[in-house]
Amino acid sequence: MYSEKVMDHFTNPRNVGxxxxxSGVGTVGNAKCGDIMRIYLDIDEKGIINACKFKTxxxxxxxxxxxxxxxxxKGKTIQDALQITNKAVMEALDGLPPVKVHCSLLAExxxxxxxxxxxxxxxxxxxxxxxxxxxxxxxxxxxVY
Amino acid sequence: MNKKIxxxxxxxTKTRPEVVEAMLPYFTELYGNPSSVYEFASQNKKTVNExxxxxxxxxxxQTQDIYFTAGGSESDNWAxxxxxxxxxxxxxxxxTSKIEHHAILHTCEWLxxxxxxxxxxxxxxxxxxxxxxxxxxIRPTTILISIMFANxxxxxxxxxxxxxxxxxxxxxxFHTDAVQxxxxxxxxxxxxxxxxxxASGHKxxxxxxxxxxxxxxxxxxxxxxxxxxxxxxxxxGTENVPGIVGLGKAAQxxxxxxxxxxxxxxxxxxxxxxxxxxxVPYTRLNGDRTKRLPNxxxxxxxxxxxxxxxxxxxxxxxxxxxxxxxxxxxxxPSHVLLAIGLPHEIAHGSLRLTLSHETxxxxxxxxxxxxxxIVDKLRSMSPLYEDYLKKNHIEIx
Numbered sequence: 001m002y003s004e005k006v007m008d009h010f011t012n013p014r015n016v017g018x019x020x021x022x023s024g025v026g027t028v029g030n031a032k033c034g035d036i037m038r039i040y041l042d043i044d045e046k047g048i049i050n051a052c053k054f055k056t057x058x059x060x061x062x063x064x065x066x067x068x069x070x071x072x073x074k075g076k077t078i079q080d081a082l083q084i085t086n087k088a089v090m091e092a093l094d095g096l097p098p099v100k101v102h103c104s105l106l107a108e109x110x111x112x113x114x115x116x117x118x119x120x121x122x123x124x125x126x127x128x129x130x131x132x133x134x135x136x137x138x139x140x141x142x143x144v145y
Numbered sequence: 146m147n148k149k150i151x152x153x154x155x156x157x158t159k160t161r162p163e164v165v166e167a168m169l170p171y172f173t174e175l176y177g178n179p180s181s182v183y184e185f186a187s188q189n190k191k192t193v194n195e196x197x198x199x200x201x202x203x204x205x206x207q208t209q210d211i212y213f214t215a216g217g218s219e220s221d222n223w224a225x226x227x228x229x230x231x232x233x234x235x236x237x238x239x240x241t242s243k244i245e246h247h248a249i250l251h252t253c254e255w256l257x258x259x260x261x262x263x264x265x266x267x268x269x270x271x272x273x274x275x276x277x278x279x280x281x282x283i284r285p286t287t288i289l290i291s292i293m294f295a296n297x298x299x300x301x302x303x304x305x306x307x308x309x310x311x312x313x314x315x316x317x318x319f320h321t322d323a324v325q326x327x328x329x330x331x332x333x334x335x336x337x338x339x340x341x342x343x344a345s346g347h348k349x350x351x352x353x354x355x356x357x358x359x360x361x362x363x364x365x366x367x368x369x370x371x372x373x374x375x376x377x378x379x380x381x382g383t384e385n386v387p388g389i390v391g392l393g394k395a396a397q398x399x400x401x402x403x404x405x406x407x408x409x410x411x412x413x414x415x416x417x418x419x420x421x422x423x424x425v426p427y428t429r430l431n432g433d434r435t436k437r438l439p440n441x442x443x444x445x446x447x448x449x450x451x452x453x454x455x456x457x458x459x460x461x462x463x464x465x466x467x468x469x470x471x472x473x474x475x476x477x478p479s480h481v482l483l484a485i486g487l488p489h490e491i492a493h494g495s496l497r498l499t500l501s502h503e504t505x506x507x508x509x510x511x512x513x514x515x516x517x518x519i520v521d522k523l524r525s526m527s528p529l530y531e532d533y534l535k536k537n538h539i540e541i542x
Binding site: 002010011016036058060 | 448449450452456457460488489490526527
């Protein structure tokens with residue numbers, strides 16, 4: 001079902017984790033649909049993304065796209081990171097099954113959401129960045145078994 | 146473990162070698178059409194009826210009331226569509242449940258488009274039909290109640306006898322989809338007041354592409370497949386002789402070994418359930434603890450998604466299934482898990498493991514250990530788990 005690259009990034013995901021006091025954090029998707037991605041960015045004073053980490057709740061493709069997105073973002077300038085599209089993430093993974101394309105969209109949105117958070121925290125405007133569309137639905141209460 | 150651990154017997158089963166052996170002569174030697182006159186072919190009519198007789202006896206039914214079909218879905222389609230057609234003068238109302246197999250639910254949707262009214266009865270948190278709601282749903286126009294014997298996902302067994310009695314008291318036809326139950330638990334169509342029953346060969350270590358529908362004598366159902374006079378003019382087409390022989394053999398073995406086999410399956414199933422619930426935190430068992438199929442376990446692991454779990458189990462040679470949206474090709478998780486009241490995110494993290502007579506204790510222990518490790522790994526990646534830990538000030542190493 002998945003390419004070798006997807007399987008590799010799913011079973012050995014790069015950059016899993018959190019960044020304490022991250023420059024920007026973005027969470028997209030919602031638990032109802034079964035996909036949530038959170039991306040942490042560490043951005044230095046020159047606007048270079050030094051570190052990028054993620055946490056993802058979702059299927060194999062969701063984990064793999066998050067992993068690949070963090071790899072693509074690392075070391076990039078904010079403007080370059082903004083140019084990373086879901087297509088680029090998919091291509092880097094040697095493609096995704098058609099039903100999983102939305103996972104790559106989620107990865108693109110997660111990067112944007114983290115950049116948006118960074119801009120808000122620093123009171124700046126990132127040219128070309130629009131407010132991200134989706135966020136975790138907070139209407140449902142957690143239940144623990 | 147290099148050996149494949151197959152814990153998806155509710156999806157399909159391995160055909161028993163004895164079944165294959167019984168079928169083989171009917172491909173290359175005894176291949177005659179049962180409707181032909183000459184001896185070697187007409188013998189097959191007898192062979193087909195022997196299988197029919199064996200299956201009828203296993204259900205305490207009459208031999209001529211068993212009709213061979215191509216499987217469970219065909220049997221379900223036939224039962225619903227033909228009843229609707231035959232009894233439309235009496236009424237246009239059909240009662241079913243919210244947790245039926247799609248062979249029932251999608252047929253009901255189609256019937257709705259043809260002008261029939263469908264009531265979907267709720268189940269409780271364990272998946273057991275709410276009998277009071279069933280009684281309330283009955284109208285003078287109700288012609289059919291179709292409730293599954295046991296659920297394919299969560300394994301819950303329904304109070305079939307009570308449902309049968311309610312149907313009988315109200316003079317309504319009662320159909321049950323017993324695809325998961327036949328061969329696993331004893332079924333007596335007289336005692337349970339069942340008028341129609343669907344079953345499938347490949348769920349009981351028989352071949353795929355063969356099943357049957359029991360239709361109680363006296364029901365005026367019309368032909369489902371028009372053509373020749375096979376199956377008492379009700380289901381045309383040259384009999385699938387090897388399939389019927391295989392189904393008969395599989396049913397015979399399933400019935401003969403039922404007591405001993407299911408006793409061991411229950412022991413291993415309970416070991417699996419007890420270990421998983423004890424060793425993996427934030428986990429629940431879906432379905433009734435005791436009123437469940439001998440071989441079924443269904444869990445929800447909070448904070449993780451089912452497809453990732455399945456892929457990682459597959460890498461450890463363990464085959465299971467999940468009710469997550471990602472495994473169904475839609476955005477919604479399993480309708481069964483939603484019907485028992487699970488929130489979406491819990492339903493996404495479900496895992497169904499279904500045992501067979503070949504399952505060993507070693508396999509169960511190996512599976513539990515892998516589930517524990519994989520769930521841990523996936524939780525360490527999960528933003529939902531991170532949020533939960535922070536919210537509750539829980540520190541983990």
